[in-house]
Amino acid sequence: MRTITVSQLAEILGTSVAAGSGEARVSSGVSTDTRTLPVGSAFFALRGERFDGHRFTDVALNAGATALVVDQWEGEAPENAGVVVVPDTLAALQRLAFWWRSQLDIPVIGITGSNGKTSTKDFAASILSRHFKVSATKGNLNNHIGVPLTVLSTAEDTGAAVWEMGMNHSGEIAPLCEIARPKFGIITNIGTAHIEYLGSREGIAEEKGMLARSLPSDGTLFLPAGCDFYEYFRQRTKAHVIPVGNGRGLIRAENLELGDGSSRFKLVIEGEAPADVLLPVAGRHMVTNALLAAGAAWKVGLSPEEIAAGLSATVLTGGRLRRIEWNGITLFDDTYNANPESMAAALETLADTPVVNGARRIAVLGRMAEQGEHAPAAHRRTGELAARRGITVIAVGDGAEEIAGAAENGRHFRDVESAAGWLSSACHPGDVVLFKGSRSAAIERVMNSAFPRP
Known part of the structure; x- marks a missing residue:
């Protein structure tokens, strides 16, 4: 976003400057996180179920914010910054983005x-x-x-x-x-x-x-x-x-x-x-x-x-079927997230990966979130697909039991440590190991524990 004054920001948001300087310049875009806030930015104090940006307005000013967008203000006028009060800070952020897209x-x-x-x-x-x-x-x-x-x-x-x-x-x-x-x-x-x-x-x-x-x-x-x-x-x-x-x-x-x-x-x-x-x-x-x-x-x-x-020349974002070689063992890091279709695609990719001399294809799988009443059947289908494709299944954590139960010779481990311990002792050079699960399953912890890298 180009540099604008706090007065211009307020005008775009359909309000006026409530405190501080309207001539202060927003030169570094916007931020909703004081931990990464650039000097010269506008801080939008968003509210959520587990956070409230209004608690950090002083931190934002100390970090160099030149504008605060809030839904209430009772403090003193800040030096070298302006305060803009709006009914809804998230709606204001979206309104500003709508304006900037039009430019x-x-x-x-x-x-x-x-x-x-x-x-x-x-x-x-x-x-x-x-x-x-x-x-x-x-x-x-x-x-x-x-x-x-x-x-x-x-x-x-x-x-x-x-x-x-x-x-x-x-x-x-x-x-x-x-x-x-x-x-x-x-x-x-x-x-x-x-x-x-x-x-x-x-x-x-x-x-x-x-x-x-x-x-x-x-x-x-x-x-x-x-x-x-x-x-x-x-x-x-x-x-x-x-x-x-x-x-x-x-x-x-x-x-x-x-x-x-x-x-x-x-x-x-x-x-x-x-x-x-x-x-x-x-x-x-x-x-x-x-x-x-x-x-x-x-x-x-x-x-x-x-x-x-x-x-x-594409470099994929981490956790999307990233291939890693570890002491002769091939790892596929697909841990970013999971649902039934992406699970099936990852298992098919594992099944298509060549192995020699009796090496195994192993899938380390966690639960799939946001499936509701469909979850048991979805997890069973995943285990059944792995069985049909000759894949050894290691299911990890609560909610993944159905995967192991439907897979031939599937194993279920309650925690990261026991799953990682089994993998560390059971895997050999030539094996190919896929890691996948929903974010809440944190299957990358199993991978990093079993196969630590510098």
């Missing part, structure tokens, strides 16, 4: 879906960065707070943006689309993540489909060719719809070869010369994510050769 003339790619948002974002950002300065979602800043912060961190000289849009409940995607105003949309898939709150895949599709509804008539929506909600989304968007897929779709992968931790394919875009891609990550589902990103980048204006180079 940016850039193509925006919006990404949502049950799985693969971050990997698809990483692919798209890597491609676009070969030609543009890119604003891309960092970490998990993809919700009602994260999207405004991402928009507000976008510099004026940015050439393109790739922004994730996540949700847990109905009604959350549409406001994010109003702020971000994407021209290009990607829906990675419709699974059962958050089904506890949305009730059915149809309910999830309706919520994710708000991205499709938000796209302009000259925009483009990209969907997997095998998406069973393809027609549903096509009927609900003014934008052109392009399918992508392995061996099918207007944008597709041909001659796919799954290697040892990588994938090779020929990128085919109708009407363009094909290009060879070496994708530095395993998994058929990752190929689909790469194709979705490739389609959006092509519509933004990049050539297949530029797209192929960008895909090959």
Whole structure:
């Protein structure tokens, strides 16, 4: 965000300066966290179930904030800073982001879906960065707070943006689309993540489909060719719809070869010369994510050769099927999160990974959150899939018992220490070990304990 005065900030937010200096300058964007607050920033005092930013206004001023956005103020006027009082600080943050997005003339790619948002974002950002300065979602800043912060961190000289849009409940995607105003949309898939709150895949599709509804008539929506909600989304968007897929779709992968931790394919875009891609990550589902990103980048204006180079240079965000070699044992760190579909994709990737001389494929799995009444069946299906694919299952923690029970020779450990101890003694060079579970399962603790790295 460009430099503005506190008076200008207040005007944008529809109010006036309540205390302090209206001439103080906001030169370092906005912050909601005093631990990382840059000097010269506007501090928005957000309220939540377990936090209240109003308790830290003095800390923000001492750290160098030049503006405070609060919903009440009774203190003295600060020196060299201004105070702006609003009815709702979160709504004010979103309003400021809406204003700043209107100042940016850039193509925006919006990404949502049950799985693969971050990997698809990483692919798209890597491609676009070969030609543009890119604003891309960092970490998990993809919700009602994260999207405004991402928009507000976008510099004026940015050439393109790739922004994730996540949700847990109905009604959350549409406001994010109003702020971000994407021209290009990607829906990675419709699974059962958050089904506890949305009730059915149809309910999830309706919520994710708000991205499709938000796209302009000259925009483009990209969907997997095998998406069973393809027609549903096509009927609900003014934008052109392009399918992508392995061996099918207007944008597709041909001659796919799954290697040892990588994938090779020929990128085919109708009407363009094909290009060879070496994708530095395993998994058929990752190929689909790469194709979705490739389609959006092509519509933004990049050539297949530029797209192929960008895909090959992608570095994925941590915890997304990151491959690690440890004393001859191959580890797949897919610990960022989990739901039934991403579990299945990770297990299929593990099953496709070659092993020799009797080495084993082992899946260390934790519970899948936000499944509600569907949880027992979802966990059983995961264990059954592992059994069919000849994978040894180690289930860890409360809620993961059903996985082990449905897997042949599955083991369940209550705690990190016992699971890590078993792995340390049982794994041998040549084995391939997958780690995956919902964030609350903290399966990375098992990995780090069993296979410590410098």
